[in-house]
Amino acid sequence: MAKQINTVLGPVKAKDLGKTLMHEHLIYGFCGFQGDSTLDGFDELRCIKDNMKWLTPLRDQYGFKTIVDATNNECGRDPWFLAKMATILNLNIICSTGYYYEPASAYMYWKFRSGFADVETEIYEMMKTEMTESIGNTGIKAGVIKLATSNGEITPFEEKFFKAAARTSRGIGATIITHTELGTMGPEQAKLLTENGVNPKNISIGHMCGNTDIDYHERVLQYGVFDCFDRFGLEGDLFHTPTDEERCDVIAALLNKGYEDQILMSHDSVTVELGRFHDKDADPNMAHANILNIPSRIIPMLKERGVSDAQLEKIFITNPATVLS
Numbered sequence: 001m002a003k004q005i006n007t008v009l010g011p012v013k014a015k016d017l018g019k020t021l022m023h024e025h026l027i028y029g030f031c032g033f034q035g036d037s038t039l040d041g042f043d044e045l046r047c048i049k050d051n052m053k054w055l056t057p058l059r060d061q062y063g064f065k066t067i068v069d070a071t072n073n074e075c076g077r078d079p080w081f082l083a084k085m086a087t088i089l090n091l092n093i094i095c096s097t098g099y100y101y102e103p104a105s106a107y108m109y110w111k112f113r114s115g116f117a118d119v120e121t122e123i124y125e126m127m128k129t130e131m132t133e134s135i136g137n138t139g140i141k142a143g144v145i146k147l148a149t150s151n152g153e154i155t156p157f158e159e160k161f162f163k164a165a166a167r168t169s170r171g172i173g174a175t176i177i178t179h180t181e182l183g184t185m186g187p188e189q190a191k192l193l194t195e196n197g198v199n200p201k202n203i204s205i206g207h208m209c210g211n212t213d214i215d216y217h218e219r220v221l222q223y224g225v226f227d228c229f230d231r232f233g234l235e236g237d238l239f240h241t242p243t244d245e246e247r248c249d250v251i252a253a254l255l256n257k258g259y260e261d262q263i264l265m266s267h268d269s270v271t272v273e274l275g276r277f278h279d280k281d282a283d284p285n286m287a288h289a290n291i292l293n294i295p296s297r298i299i300p301m302l303k304e305r306g307v308s309d310a311q312l313e314k315i316f317i318t319n320p321a322t323v324l325s
Contacts (some may be wrong), residue, residue, distance in 0.1 A: 003325035005175075006131065006143035007066075007092045008083040014325035017092055018065030019316045022323075023177060023206055023230035023266040024291055026051050026069055026085055026093070029076035029274030031106050036275055047081065047272045048088065054271055054291050055089050062295035066092035066320070068266070070146050070177060070206075072099050074106035076274045079140040094324070097130040098146035098165070101181055102155045105148075110157065123164035131174055143324070145169070147189070148179035154188055162189070166196035175324050177204045177228070182240055183211030190223040200224030204264055204323050207231055209247040210240075217254055221262055226323050227254070230266035233293040238285040244298060252305035260311050264319055265298075267291055 004011040027047055058064045071077040079095050086093040099105050110119045130142040145165045149158050168174050176198060180186050186205045193203055205220050209229035221227055229251055235243050242250075251263060269291045273280070280286045288297060299312065 005094060005324045006141040007086065008079055008095050008140050009086050009092075012066075012092050014321040017317075017321050017324065019063050020066040020068070020320035020324075021064060021266045021291065021294070021316075022068050022204060022228055022264045022320055023070045023268050024067050025071050025268070025270045026055075026067075027076055027078060027081060027272045027274055028071050028270040031074050031100060031104060033076065033275035039275065042274075044081065048084065051085050051271050052088065054269075055085070055091065058291055058295070059089060059091060062292070064091075064295070064316075066094065067291075068094045068096070068144060068177065068324075070096050070144075070179075070268070072105070072146055072148075073097060075100060079135045079138045083138075083140055094143035095135065095140060096144050096146040096177070097127050097135070097142035099148070099161060101148035101150045101179060102158055103150060107157055110160075120160045120164050123161055124167045127164060127168045127174070128171065131168065132172060144175045144177050146177055146179070149181060149185045149189060151181040152184045154185060154192065159192065162192050163196055166193055166198045169193075169198045169202055170196075173199070173202060175202050175204070178206045180205065180207045180210065183207075183216070186211070186216065186227075187219040187223075190220050190225045194223050194225070201226075201322060204228045207268065209242065209250065212242050212246050212250050214250065214253055214257075217250065218257075221254075221259055224262075226262050226264050226319060227259070228264040228266065230264065231268045232265065232298050233267050233269060233286075233288040233290060235288065236285065244288065244293075245301065248298065248301045248305055251302060252307060255307060255311055260314050261319065261322075263315050264323065265294060265315055267293055269293075 003014045082093045203225040206228045208227050
């Protein structure tokens, strides 16, 4: 049987995913936005229009077919909305299960339960249920597990999520994608997951382009996992990140070292930020922070650095199909 991945509209064969972006957010709210009582509620029509504005050319002009939506459970994840956008745009959209890193997350619920329950097992049960049965009563299944760690450390509670995810992945072969904070903890994430029995080919270590140290990348790659450069367009002091040009330099160097089978790319773009309105189009810090940055601007940069069409096909088609299946 051909390997398949859960999308919000049902399973799709891995070989049919096509050009894929591995880490995006169609809608996203930083944890706590739900408590801002001055807001009028979810403006679905605006969210649909804004996503159509960006995703239509992504599909029609640049040929992308699949988006992994990496929105965590407590950050405005909305499977129904993703299913509507997948239907409207005829795109494969893959939904996540998981929580954000501890300082920016809703961990208090699990910390409270830890006083009287085995929360690591409960988190495992949540992840497994959302991947094999349904997210709530939606009938929609998650396709990946999203994990995250803090700046310079994996906290004890973050480790519980990693171990629960590893248990889920061992059982059903679930794909794991991660968030690393400020260019730290990539090797530690890869070590923790692989030592807990996760197949390296099921792991994408995310936000690796927050660090330009080639040794840092090779220490991750030695575990056999995927090295995901997925914050293109988020640049400079506001985001505490390297420039896109520096990221391209690192990718070119790693490709020259023979790692073309382990590189993934994306933006970590937020098409609609939930909560109070933020006019990103008028924000000079976010001039390139959109889901069209890679096809319109970054791929030409990579080609200037000698990256071939065959290598780009691996990064956007072959490697995503491998990790997602």
